[in-house]
Amino acid sequence: MDNEAEKRWNFVPIHQKYQREYFDCGYPVLNDYLKKYARQNHEKGIAKTFIAISQSEPLKIEGYYTVSASVIEFDSLPKSYQKGMPTYPIPALLIGKLAVDNSVKGQGLGGELLVDALFRAVKASQEIGIFAVRVDAIDLRAKEFYLKYEFIPFQDQPLSLFLPMKTIFREFIQFLFSDKREEKS
Numbered sequence: 001m002d003n004e005a006e007k008r009w010n011f012v013p014i015h016q017k018y019q020r021e022y023f024d025c026g027y028p029v030l031n032d033y034l035k036k037y038a039r040q041n042h043e044k045g046i047a048k049t050f051i052a053i054s055q056s057e058p059l060k061i062e063g064y065y066t067v068s069a070s071v072i073e074f075d076s077l078p079k080s081y082q083k084g085m086p087t088y089p090i091p092a093l094l095i096g097k098l099a100v101d102n103s104v105k106g107q108g109l110g111g112e113l114l115v116d117a118l119f120r121a122v123k124a125s126q127e128i129g130i131f132a133v134r135v136d137a138i139d140l141r142a143k144e145f146y147l148k149y150e151f152i153p154f155q156d157q158p159l160s161l162f163l164p165m166k167t168i169f170r171e172f173i174q175f176l177f178s179d180k181r182e183e184k185s
């Protein structure tokens with residue numbers, strides 16, 4: 001699955017050399033963020049932006065996501081997750097934005113962006129406390145996208161969801177083992 005020959009996109013930090021002006025995911029607010037604010041927020045440490053670049057068009061931004069430090073309020077957690085948790089804000093990694101250019105929608109990039117962001121959460125959580133990854137969906141359609149990947153809605157915020165690191169670790173371990181099995185066979 002991670003075979004270089006099959007890999008269509010690379011995920012790299014945003015940089016001024018990439019073409020942002022043509023990006024269109026159908027949501028002006030997400031297009032504008034990439035064009036006007038992503039790079040300065042990246043440099044200021046407000047939110048890091050990672051972009052998807054294909055081998056055929058290495059300067060064209062085909063998708064992006066942002067990550068930053070965040071918290072989850074105890075009261076937002078579903079009751080079943082509150083048990084045994086501290087009542088003060090719980091550390092999380094926020095995927096604030098995630099978008100795919102219209103020209104490549106439906107080809108798997110949205111899912112790959114999400115996996116890349118979750119992998120960054122796994123790496124960060126080795127060094128700092130992160131209980132879960134949270135996402136803010138832009139609308140109910142976007143929420144459906146995250147529900148597909150087992151994100152759990154908060155009880156008091158209809159468009160925000162979270163995925164516990166425990167679930168992410170389990171999924172990544174399964175993914176790594178299934179890769180090893182494929183390599184052996």
Ligand SMILES: CC(C)(COP(=O)(O)OP(=O)(O)OC[C@H]1O[C@@H](n2cnc3c(N)ncnc32)[C@H](O)[C@@H]1OP(=O)(O)O)[C@@H](O)C(=O)NCCC(=O)NCCS
Nearest residue numbers: 025098099100105106107108109110111138141142144145
């Ligand atoms: C949502 C979005 C990121 C999906 O990107 P994509 O590259 O088209 O998605 P993929 O091809 O990786 O599809 C992954 C899976 O999600 C599903 N999916 C895609 N868009 C979806 C949506 N809006 N709602 C529900 N499911 C969706 C696909 O059917 C696919 O499922 P499958 O694996 O069972 O076939 C893209 O449509 C987009 O940029 N939308 C506008 C911005 C947005 O909504 N961002 C999300 C968070 S703010």
